[in-house]
Amino acid sequence: MKGLRLLAACSAISICASAPAQDSIRNTHELFPVKVDGKWGFIDASGKPQIAPGLSDVDEFGKLSDGFAIAAVDGKWGFINDKGEWVIKPQFHLAMNCPSALAAVETDDGKWRFTNRKGEFVDDAKYDNVMCFGVGPAAVITEGDDAWTYLDLKHMRLLPVRQNIPEGFDEGLTPMQVGNIWGFVDESGTFVIPPRFDEARGFSEGLAAVRLGDNWGYANRAGAIVITPQFGWAYGFSEGLAGVELDGEYGYMDHEGYFIIPAKFEDVREFSQGLAAVKQSSKWGYIDKQGSIVVEPRFDNNALPFRAGIAQVRLWGDLGYIDKSGEYVWKPAR
Numbered sequence: 001m002k003g004l005r006l007l008a009a010c011s012a013i014s015i016c017a018s019a020p021a022q023d024s025i026r027n028t029h030e031l032f033p034v035k036v037d038g039k040w041g042f043i044d045a046s047g048k049p050q051i052a053p054g055l056s057d058v059d060e061f062g063k064l065s066d067g068f069a070i071a072a073v074d075g076k077w078g079f080i081n082d083k084g085e086w087v088i089k090p091q092f093h094l095a096m097n098c099p100s101a102l103a104a105v106e107t108d109d110g111k112w113r114f115t116n117r118k119g120e121f122v123d124d125a126k127y128d129n130v131m132c133f134g135v136g137p138a139a140v141i142t143e144g145d146d147a148w149t150y151l152d153l154k155h156m157r158l159l160p161v162r163q164n165i166p167e168g169f170d171e172g173l174t175p176m177q178v179g180n181i182w183g184f185v186d187e188s189g190t191f192v193i194p195p196r197f198d199e200a201r202g203f204s205e206g207l208a209a210v211r212l213g214d215n216w217g218y219a220n221r222a223g224a225i226v227i228t229p230q231f232g233w234a235y236g237f238s239e240g241l242a243g244v245e246l247d248g249e250y251g252y253m254d255h256e257g258y259f260i261i262p263a264k265f266e267d268v269r270e271f272s273q274g275l276a277a278v279k280q281s282s283k284w285g286y287i288d289k290q291g292s293i294v295v296e297p298r299f300d301n302n303a304l305p306f307r308a309g310i311a312q313v314r315l316w317g318d319l320g321y322i323d324k325s326g327e328y329v330w331k332p333a334r
Contacts, residue, residue, distance in 0.1 A: 029066075029082075030044075030045060030063050030064065030307065030308045031043065031044055031050050031051065031063060031064035031069070031082060032044075032045070032063055032064075032310070032312065032321060032330075033058045033059070033060050033062065033063070033064075033319075034049075034053070034319065034321075034330055034333070035053070035060070035319055035333060035334055036053040036333060037053065038334070039053035039054050039055060039056065040053055040054075040055040040056070040057065040058045040060075040071070041053035041054065041055065041084075042058075042064050042069070042082075042084075043321070043329075043330055045308040045309055045310050045329070046329060047310075047321065047328075047329035047330045050082065050084075051064075051080070051082075051083070051084035052084065054084075055071045055072065055073060055080075056072050056073050056074060056075070057071070057072035057077075058070065058071050058072070059096075059097075060319065061302070061304065061312070062097075063307065064080070064082055067081050067082045068080075068081065068087065068097065068117060069097070070095045070096065070097060070103075071090070072090060073090045074090070076090035076091055076092065076093075077090055077091075077092045077093070077094055077095040077105070078090035078091060078092065078095065079095065079103060079117070079119075087117060087118075087119070088103070088115065088117070088118070088119035089119070092105040092106055092107060093106040093107070093108070093110075094106040096130070096132050097132065098114070098132035098138055098153060099132070099133075099134070099135060099136070099138075099153055100153040100154055101116065101117055102114050102115065102116060102117075102122065102153055103115050103116075103117070104130040104132055104138065107126075109126075111126035111127060111128065111143070112126065112127040112128070112129060112130040112140070113125070113126055113127070114130075114153070114156070122156060123156055125156070126143055127140040127141055127142055127143065128141040128142070128143055128144075128145070129141040129148075131148075131166050131168075133168040133169070135169070135170075136168060136169035136170070136172075137150040137151055137152050137153060137159060137169055137187065138150065138151045138153055139151075139163075139166030139168065140158075142158070147162045147163065147164060148162065148163050148164070148165070148166040149161060149162050149163075150166075150169070150174075150187070152187070159187050159188075159189065160188065160189040161174065161176075161185060161187065161189045163176065163177075164177075167202060168202060169187065169202075170202035170203045170204060170208075170236075171202075171203040171204070171206070171221075172186055172187070172203075173185065173186055173192055173193070173202075173203055173208075173221070174202070175200040175201060175202060175208075176191070176195070177195075178195045179195075180198070181195040181196060181197060181198065182195055182196075182197045182198070182199055182200035182210070183195035183196060183197070183200070183223075184200065184203075184208070184223075192221070192223075193219070193221070193222075193223035194223065196223070197210040197211060197212060197219070198211045198212055198213060199211035200219075201234075201236065202236065203221070203236075204236035204237045204238065204242075205236075205237035205238070205240070205255070206220060206221060206237075206255075207219065207220060207226065207227070207237055207242075207255065209234035209235070209236065209242075210225070210229070211229065212225075212229045213229070214232075215229035215230050215231060215232070216229055216230075216231045216232070216233060216234035216244070217229030217230060217231065217234070218234065218242075218257075226255075226257070227253075227256075227257035228257070230246070231244040231245055231246055232245040232246065232247075232248070233245040233250075235268070235269075235270065236270065237255070238270035238271045238272065239270075239271040239272070239274070239289075240254060240255065240271075241253065241254060241260060241261070241271055241276075241289065243268035243269070243270070243276075244263070245263070246263040247263065249263040249264055249265060249266070250263055250264075250265045250266065250267055250268040250278075250279075251263030251264060251265065251268070252268065252271075252276070252291075260289070260291075261287070261289075261290075261291035262291070265278040265279055265280055266279040266280060266281075266282070267279040269303070269304075269305060270305060271289065271305075272305035272306045272307065273305075273306040273307070273309065273324075274288060274289060274306075274324075275287065275288060275294060275295075275306050275311075275324060276305075277303040277304070277305070277311070278297070279297065280297045281297060283297035283298050283299060283300070284297055284298075284299040284300070284301070284303035284313070285297030285298060285299065285303070285326075286303070286306075286311070286324075286326070294324065294325075294326070295322065295324075295325075295326035296326065298315070299313040299314055299315055300314040300315060300316065300317065301314060302314045306324065309323060309324060310322065310323055310329055313332070314332065315332040316332070317334070318332035318333055318334045319332060319333070319334070320332035320333065
């Protein structure tokens with residue numbers, strides 16, 4: 001239903017809100033997961049296999065970067081390097097990568113703990129649940145609590161911010177609900193923008209989507225409305241544009257609130273490396289910043305943003321990768 005909060009569906013094996021790569025040159029330091037005959041391996045951005053399929057599970061929406069990725073064998077999770085060698089042997093129920101070169105792992109007692117990249121626990125603290133984001137503090141539920149708070153991963157100290165649903169910190173602020181209205185707090189728990197909105201989402205490129213009544217618009221860091229609420233839904237900004245829904249169709253507007261790409265799509269995703277996924281006739285393709293179709297819509301759900309010059313796509317549920325011309329660097333397979 002339009003206007004209701006779309007929760008970021010962050011699995012226990014993935015990082016939320018990962019920032020898209022900004023360069024258009026294929027980054028050979030990034031590896032991407034592929035599935036062959038039911039086993040997972042990794043390829044580089046040219047489609048060349050780098051880690052032979054042999055893993056029972058990986059974060060299929062993620063990547064291997066900075067020489068570190070989560071992987072599983074026989075139901076146990078650990079961490080591999082870019083050669084496919086186990087850096088932290090598979091021994092955990094679940095695992096996720098976190099900022100500050102840390103990892104969160106679920107141990108045999110059902111509790112979550114943080115390790116360094118040697119697999120050493122960084123302290124004695126245990127948590128009932130953990131959620132890591134691409135940047136900023138991790139969200140945790142301390143033992144016996146029923147609300148989320150945040151953990152400064154650099155100093156391993158809890159922050160005085162509590163939420164029923166973890167929103168994450170974007171550009172230093174997180175949306176905070178008080179009663180039925182929303183504002184924004186910083187990591188000290190201080191309201192930087194007092195509660196005055198009916199709903200709010202995180203900041204991106206200096207603006208945050210906010211709802212007043214049934215309509216979404218955008219506010220700046222001073223809390224002032226800079227784009228009048230008029231949309232059925234509003235995504236965050238990326239590469240200067242944000243996807244918005246008007247009269248049941250989606251297009252893109254700039255920071256001034258002017259439509260750069262008219263609302264004519266069934267749904268849209270953020271721009272990354274100059275292209276964005278859009279939905280037409282129930283299929284996903286990609287457009288450029290002039291709104292021209294550069295990759296014809298032919299894919300199912302989960303047409304992901306471009307990274308290192310390639311994008312993950314799905315065809316009949318099978319995972320593959322395309323380049324910016326729409327040619328496969330890895331054909332969909334299961």
